[in-house]
Amino acid sequence: xxxxxxxxxxxxxxxxxxxxxxxxxxxxxxxxxxxxxxxxxxxxxxxxxxxxxxxxxxxxxxxxxxxxxxxxxxxxxxxxxxxxxxxxxxxxxxxxxxxxxxxxxxxxxxxxxxxxxxxxxxxxxxxxxxxxxxxxxxxxxxxxxxxxxxxxxxxxxxxxxxxxxxxxxxxxxxxxxxxxxxxxxxx
Amino acid sequence: xxxxxxxxxxxxxxxxxxxxxxxxxxxxxxxxxxxxxxxxxxxxxxxxxxxxxxxxxxxxxxxxxxxxxxxxxxxxxxxxxxxxxxxxxxxxxxxxxxxxxxxxxxxxxxxxxxxxxxxxxxxxxxxxxxxxxxxxxxxxxxxxxxxxxxxxxxxxxxxx
Numbered sequence: 313x314x315x316x317x318x319x320x321x322x323x324x325x326x327x328x329x330x331x332x333x334x335x336x337x338x339x340x341x342x343x344x345x346x347x348x349x350x351x352x353x354x355x356x357x358x359x360x361x362x363x364x365x366x367x368x369x370x371x372x373x374x375x376x377x378x379x380x381x382x383x384x385x386x387x388x389x390x391x392x393x394x395x396x397x398x399x400x401x402x403x404x405x406x407x408x409x410x411x412x413x414x415x416x417x418x419x420x421x422x423x424x425x426x427x428x429x430x431x432x433x434x435x436x437x438x439x440x441x442x443x444x445x446x447x448x449x450x451x452x453x454x455x456x457x458x459x460x461x462x463x464x465x466x467x468x469x470x471x472x473x474x475x476x477x478x479x480x481x482x483x484x485x486x487x488x489x490x491x492x493x494x495x496x497x498x499x
Numbered sequence: 500x501x502x503x504x505x506x507x508x509x510x511x512x513x514x515x516x517x518x519x520x521x522x523x524x525x526x527x528x529x530x531x532x533x534x535x536x537x538x539x540x541x542x543x544x545x546x547x548x549x550x551x552x553x554x555x556x557x558x559x560x561x562x563x564x565x566x567x568x569x570x571x572x573x574x575x576x577x578x579x580x581x582x583x584x585x586x587x588x589x590x591x592x593x594x595x596x597x598x599x600x601x602x603x604x605x606x607x608x609x610x611x612x613x614x615x616x617x618x619x620x621x622x623x624x625x626x627x628x629x630x631x632x633x634x635x636x637x638x639x640x641x642x643x644x645x646x647x648x649x650x651x652x653x654x655x656x657x658x659x
Contacts, residue, residue: 324520331523338530347562348553349621349651357641377630436630443626445633446548446650453552493637 350449355492370422371429373413375406377448379439387413387423390435402451410455414487427459431490449491456489463487543568543585548626549655556649561618563606563645565599567632568625582628584636593632599639623651 369388376390377383384390385406395403414430416423424430432452436445457472460483464472468479475483545568556562566585570578574590583590586602607615620640624633640648 327520328516328523331520331527335523335527335530338527338534342530342534347556347559347621347651348654349547349556349649350550350552351554351556351619351647351649354637354641354646354648356644356646436634438629438631438634440630441626442624442628442630442633443548445630446550446626446652449650450550450552450652457552 350446350453352449352491352493367429367431368425371424371431373410373424373430373432374435375432375448375452376435377437377440377444379437381441381444383444383448385409402447404451406448407451407455407458410452411459414455415459427487431492433492433494435494452491453489456487459487460484539564539585539588541566541585542571542574542588542590543583543625544571545623545625546627547623547651547653550652551655553652553654556619556621558617558619561610561614562621562649563603563618564621564623565602565636566623567628567636569627582625582632584632593635596632596635596639599636600643603640603643603645617647618645619647619649620645621649621651 373385373387374390375383375385381396383394383396383402383406384392385394386392392409394406397403410432413423414427414432416425416430417427418425434448434452460472463486464470464475464479464483467483468475472480472483543566545566567582568585569580569582570590578590578592581592583592584596584599585591586598591598603620607618610618622633622636637648640646
């Protein structure tokens with residue numbers, strides 16, 4: 313064998329094209345959906361033979377969504393109608409009522425004794441639409457978030473979101489979110 | 500008049516494209532790493548309702564999903580249009596809601612025992628379903644003591 317032939321260099325010019333192709337594939341298939349939602353905790357199944365403790369009427373704020381998606385609310389029993397406009401937006405009076413009820417602190421005899429005892433009972437019927445249910449849940453969450461924001465601003469001079477985890481826990485303890493989701497009433 | 504075609508002028512050196520593959524590869528790796536491939540194909544239509552007070556879900560590996568909605572077009576010939584519950588790749592009618600217990604137990608077996616208390620169930624229900632089926636699902640979850648739930652919603656703009 314005589315002189316070794318020099319190996320020709322591999323042309324890397326098309327490397328970019330190949331990489332682009334792969335890049336575009338991943339760009340198209342990527343779904344960047346962030347899961348978000350409203351978190352709740354369900355009550356544990358009631359154990360048999362154990363009486364559930366009675367809660368005084370003044371400490372329960374009942375919100376009822378009936379099968380026609382009408383919302384009724386009130387302390388002790390759902391007696392007031394909540395207005396809903398054509399777009400399905402719930403009037404802010406529901407939120408204000410909840411805030412007033414939770415932060416009553418015994419001032420009004422017919423409203424809650426303190427935020428810790430205040431329970432919001434959310435009831436729905438078989439035919440209630442899920443959308444309406446979520447809208448009401450949203451309003452309830454908003455009421456509590458606003459109360460916590462007020463408390464955080466008084467105590468720490470910051471919004472609730474900007475507090476440290478420990479501070480958030482203290483504020484949460486002051487305004488514990490007690491939303492009871494009762495079983496669907498028949499009909 | 501040829502202002503631009505001046506012969507003999509200094510010609511611009513060609514910009515080197517040698518680093519182009521590197522840049523593209525960098526982008527490619529970014530997308531490859533961040534991509535999450537959908538594990539389940541949806542057999543029910545789910546359009547989540549909108550809400551403003553949403554929170555991001557943490558620890559995605561500890562979340563089990565329950566989809567509720569009416570069957571997609573291709574499934575309608577078999578299952579009709581009544582709302583169904585999808586767990587993994589199988590759909591169930593409202594009467595078979597008890598399957599949720601098996602589903603949750605299977606999910607728990609796949610996880611470490613110490614992680615079980617932190618497991619969350621995400622309910623992804625269509626905005627048009629009625630609460631009846633959702634309540635049934637919630638009851639089943641209570642029975643297996645899977646109490647942490649999350650109603651999946653889309654974030655909407657603040658409306659007043």
